[in-house]
Amino acid sequence: MKIDIGPITRIEGHLNVQTTVENGVVTDARCEGEMFRGFEIFLRGRDPLDSQQITQRICGVCPYAHAIASSMAQENAYRLSVPPNGRILHNLIQGANHLYDYLLHFYQLCALDYVDITSVLEYSGKDPELSRVRDWVRAEIDSGQRYPATPFLPRLSGRYLNDRDTNLGAIKNYLEAMSMEKKANQAAAIFGGKFPHATSIFPGGCTQEARVDLIVPYQSLISEVRDFIHNKYIPDVLAVAGAFPEYWEIGRSRGGFLSHGHLPLGPRPDNERLLAAGVMFDGRVEAVNFDQIRQHVNSSLYSSPTNLQVRDAAITPQPDKSGAYSWIMAPRYAGKMVEVGPAARIMVDYAQGHNQAVKELTDRLTGRAGVRVSQLNSVMGRHLSRAILAAVLADFLLEESQRLTPGEPTMAAIDPPASAEGFGATEASRGALLHYIRIENYKIAKYECVVPTTWNASPRDDQGQPGAMESALIGTRVNNPEEQIESKRIVRSFDPCLACAVH
Amino acid sequence: MFNRRDFLKLAAALAAAFGGGQGGGLAPQARAALNKIDPRRVPKLLCLQGLSCTGCSISLLQAETPSAMSMITQYSQLVFHTDLSSTSGAQAMELINAFIDGEAGDYVLAIEGAIPEDMPSACIIDHKPFAHYLERAAVTMSGAVAIGSCACDGVIPAAEGNPTGAIGLAEFYRKRNINRQVINIPGCPVHPDWVWHTINHLVLAGSPKLINGSPEAFFDRRLHEHCPRYYDFQEENFAKKLGDRGCLFKLGCLGPITFADCPTRRWNGGHSWCVNANAPCIGCASPRFARQKSLPFYRLSEGKTSRRS
Known part of the structure; x- marks a missing residue:
C-alpha cells in the first residue's frame, strides 16, 4: 500500500515522502523534494562578490553556513590571506548560528513528537509561564472553535511522554529555548549585522571591527546560551531518550558518513579545524577528495547529464521527466551513499581521536544512555549528537572570542581576478556543505552547491541506491500507516532543509 | 498564552500606549471599538510558503516585544505554519483546506516566498501547485499579507535569468484579475517588528496606512x-x-x-x-x-x- 506522509511539517520547506507499507512495516520510501528556484542558474553572469549574499538566501535557517562556504570558495579562488581576526569572526558568527539551530531543532521542530502538550492542563503550580500556557490551552479548547490551540494541536496519534513533570519541564524549556535562540542570534548579529542574512561576511573576513564593546556582549550572550545547553538541553535530550529507548535502534541510515570539518583553527581554510573532516565507510576514515563527489540525476527532475563532478555540474530543469520523483539531486561519494550532519560530524571526528572534548562528552553521554558510539546513527543518536556539539561549540566560542585582537584588521583587501576557481567546504548545522565557484572575465561562469539535505534526502541514485533518509525509513514498523509518527520522527531527526536541498 | 480577559486588558493597555503615536495612533472610534473586541476575532494567520528560504519565518521568531510566542497565541492565532505546526500530512491538509474552503472561520493569508508563474510544479503542496491554494484562498480570506521581499516582489527567485518565472503575490492576483489587496511587508528577511506590528494594527485599529502597498510607519x-x-x-x-x-x-x-x-x-x-x-x-x-x-x-x-x- 502506497501512502504519502507529506506535507511534512516542522522541517524547512516542501517535502513529501511516499512510503510503501506492508503488514505495518515501511518497505519502501521515496523522498520527494517539491520546490525549485534555480540559484546555480541565476548566479551565472553575476559579480562574484554577490555570491556570499545571494547564496545565503538559499536558506534562511542556516544562511551563515552558505556565506562562509561561499567566502571560503572565493578566498580559495582569489588566493586571499585572511587576517586572524577575520577568520575568528567568521567562526564566532557561524558557531553562534549552530547553537541557535540545534536548540530550534530539538525544541520547536521535534519536541512536539514526544512531549504531551495537553499535560499542561493538569498544571496546578505557581509558575507564571506555565499557568499562562495552561489558561490559553484551556480557553482555546473551551472556545468551541473547529481547530483550537493551533499550532500545537491537532497532532498525530502515537505514544507521547507520560511523566507529568518531564512534560511540564519540557514545555517550559520549549519557551525558554526560544529566548535562548534569540540570544545566540543576537550574538551572531553583533558581528554579522543582522540575522538572518548577514551583510558583514565577505571573502577575507568580516567588515565589523574587533572591539571590546562588541566582544564582551557576544561573550555574555553566548554564556547564557551555554548554561541553558548544559542545564536544560542536554538533560531534556537524555530524558526523551530514556522514555523512547527504541529510537536508539530506529532510523539507522545504511551508508557511510561525510564531514567537511568545522571551524578552522587558523586563518587558512586548510588549517586544522575544531572538528576534523573525513569520509567514513565501515568505521574507516579517509581524507575527503572533492573529485570523488558526483551528482546523479536519473531520479531527479533535470535533463542535464548525470554523474557529473562538482566542477562540471550542470542543471537543466525538466519538470515532466518520467521516472524522476524529486527536485533533489543524488550526490554520491565514490559512488556510495553517505549521511551528513551532527552524527556524521561526531563519528568522523571521534574515529580519528581528534577533538578531546568531543570524545570525552560523547563517551560520558552515550555511557549515561547505555548505548554505543555507533548508535549515534539513529533517531536519538542524531538528537544527542547535536546536544554534544552544542556543548563543545559553546565552550569553544567563548575561548575563540578571547583570541580576537582588538584594533587589528578583520578584513583582507579583496581584488577579484579575471578568472579563477575555488572550493569552499564547511559544516552547516545540517551537515557537509560544499560551494564551488568558477570566475571568467570577472563574472561567475559556474557556481555549484552540494548541500547537506541534498545528501540526506536524496532520491535513488543511478544504481538504484536509496538516499540516507530513505534508507533510514525502510524497515520501520508503524502503528498507524496513514499517519506514521514513527517515520516523521525519523525524517525530523535529520533536520531536513528542502530550501537547501534543492536551491 | 493569556485568556480572553487578559487579552482585553492588554489590548486596552496597548491602545493607551499607542495613543497619539505616529503610525500606530488609534482613531477615537477605533479606541472605542477596542472595548468591544471579541477575542475570537483575533486574526487567524494561515501561513503558506512558496519559493522561500524560511528566513522570514525565522526572523519573525526573533521578535522581542511582544515575543513571537505571545504574538501567535495572544495577539493573533497561528492556525498553520509548516515550521511550528504539530500536525502534518493528511491531517494538516484537512485543516488547511477547511480554512481555504471557508469552513473554519475568518483568516488572514500570510505568504512567504514567491510564486513560480512559469513553472507551477516548482512549488508543490500535497501534489498541487502552490498557485492552486492562492487562487482558492482569494475567495475566502479576510486579507492577505505578503511577508518578505520574495512574496512582495519576487526578488531572489525572480533574479535575472531565473528559470521559474517567479513573481510576488500582488502581481499573481493582478495577472488573474483578482481584486484583493495585499499588504506588502518587504525585507530579506523582514524585520519581525514590521510584520507583528502590522498584524497588531490590523486587529486593534484596522488596516494601517500604506505607502506603495507597504505600511507607511516602517517604509516611508x-x-x-x-x-x-x-x-x-x-x-x-x-x-x-x-x-x-x-x-x-x-x-x-x-x-x-x-x-x-x-x-x-x-x-x-x-x-x-x-x-x-x-x-x-x-x-x-x-x-x-x-x-x-x-x-x-x-x-x-x-x-x-x-x-x-
Whole structure:
C-alpha cells in the first residue's frame, strides 16, 4: 500500500515522502523534494562578490553556513590571506548560528513528537509561564472553535511522554529555548549585522571591527546560551531518550558518513579545524577528495547529464521527466551513499581521536544512555549528537572570542581576478556543505552547491541506491500507516532543509 | 498564552500606549471599538510558503516585544505554519483546506516566498501547485499579507535569468484579475517588528496606512535619510575599502534608494544592523533587490570589469 506522509511539517520547506507499507512495516520510501528556484542558474553572469549574499538566501535557517562556504570558495579562488581576526569572526558568527539551530531543532521542530502538550492542563503550580500556557490551552479548547490551540494541536496519534513533570519541564524549556535562540542570534548579529542574512561576511573576513564593546556582549550572550545547553538541553535530550529507548535502534541510515570539518583553527581554510573532516565507510576514515563527489540525476527532475563532478555540474530543469520523483539531486561519494550532519560530524571526528572534548562528552553521554558510539546513527543518536556539539561549540566560542585582537584588521583587501576557481567546504548545522565557484572575465561562469539535505534526502541514485533518509525509513514498523509518527520522527531527526536541498 | 480577559486588558493597555503615536495612533472610534473586541476575532494567520528560504519565518521568531510566542497565541492565532505546526500530512491538509474552503472561520493569508508563474510544479503542496491554494484562498480570506521581499516582489527567485518565472503575490492576483489587496511587508528577511506590528494594527485599529502597498510607519523614508552616518556623507568622509568606517556610499551602499527604518529600529534586539557592522546596505527591502546582473551589490570590481571586459 502506497501512502504519502507529506506535507511534512516542522522541517524547512516542501517535502513529501511516499512510503510503501506492508503488514505495518515501511518497505519502501521515496523522498520527494517539491520546490525549485534555480540559484546555480541565476548566479551565472553575476559579480562574484554577490555570491556570499545571494547564496545565503538559499536558506534562511542556516544562511551563515552558505556565506562562509561561499567566502571560503572565493578566498580559495582569489588566493586571499585572511587576517586572524577575520577568520575568528567568521567562526564566532557561524558557531553562534549552530547553537541557535540545534536548540530550534530539538525544541520547536521535534519536541512536539514526544512531549504531551495537553499535560499542561493538569498544571496546578505557581509558575507564571506555565499557568499562562495552561489558561490559553484551556480557553482555546473551551472556545468551541473547529481547530483550537493551533499550532500545537491537532497532532498525530502515537505514544507521547507520560511523566507529568518531564512534560511540564519540557514545555517550559520549549519557551525558554526560544529566548535562548534569540540570544545566540543576537550574538551572531553583533558581528554579522543582522540575522538572518548577514551583510558583514565577505571573502577575507568580516567588515565589523574587533572591539571590546562588541566582544564582551557576544561573550555574555553566548554564556547564557551555554548554561541553558548544559542545564536544560542536554538533560531534556537524555530524558526523551530514556522514555523512547527504541529510537536508539530506529532510523539507522545504511551508508557511510561525510564531514567537511568545522571551524578552522587558523586563518587558512586548510588549517586544522575544531572538528576534523573525513569520509567514513565501515568505521574507516579517509581524507575527503572533492573529485570523488558526483551528482546523479536519473531520479531527479533535470535533463542535464548525470554523474557529473562538482566542477562540471550542470542543471537543466525538466519538470515532466518520467521516472524522476524529486527536485533533489543524488550526490554520491565514490559512488556510495553517505549521511551528513551532527552524527556524521561526531563519528568522523571521534574515529580519528581528534577533538578531546568531543570524545570525552560523547563517551560520558552515550555511557549515561547505555548505548554505543555507533548508535549515534539513529533517531536519538542524531538528537544527542547535536546536544554534544552544542556543548563543545559553546565552550569553544567563548575561548575563540578571547583570541580576537582588538584594533587589528578583520578584513583582507579583496581584488577579484579575471578568472579563477575555488572550493569552499564547511559544516552547516545540517551537515557537509560544499560551494564551488568558477570566475571568467570577472563574472561567475559556474557556481555549484552540494548541500547537506541534498545528501540526506536524496532520491535513488543511478544504481538504484536509496538516499540516507530513505534508507533510514525502510524497515520501520508503524502503528498507524496513514499517519506514521514513527517515520516523521525519523525524517525530523535529520533536520531536513528542502530550501537547501534543492536551491 | 493569556485568556480572553487578559487579552482585553492588554489590548486596552496597548491602545493607551499607542495613543497619539505616529503610525500606530488609534482613531477615537477605533479606541472605542477596542472595548468591544471579541477575542475570537483575533486574526487567524494561515501561513503558506512558496519559493522561500524560511528566513522570514525565522526572523519573525526573533521578535522581542511582544515575543513571537505571545504574538501567535495572544495577539493573533497561528492556525498553520509548516515550521511550528504539530500536525502534518493528511491531517494538516484537512485543516488547511477547511480554512481555504471557508469552513473554519475568518483568516488572514500570510505568504512567504514567491510564486513560480512559469513553472507551477516548482512549488508543490500535497501534489498541487502552490498557485492552486492562492487562487482558492482569494475567495475566502479576510486579507492577505505578503511577508518578505520574495512574496512582495519576487526578488531572489525572480533574479535575472531565473528559470521559474517567479513573481510576488500582488502581481499573481493582478495577472488573474483578482481584486484583493495585499499588504506588502518587504525585507530579506523582514524585520519581525514590521510584520507583528502590522498584524497588531490590523486587529486593534484596522488596516494601517500604506505607502506603495507597504505600511507607511516602517517604509516611508529612505534608509539614507536617517542613517547615523549621514553626517559622514555630508562631510564626504567615505569608506574607501570594506571594513572602513564612514559613509559606505562609494562601496555601493543602497541606503539612498531603499525605503526602510533599519537605522533607527536596528535588528536582533537592537544589537546591530548592516551599516553598524560597516556593511553596505544591499537594498533587501527594495522591489528591485538582487534582480539585475548588471547591478552588483558592491562597487569594488565594477569599474575594473567595465574597463577590461
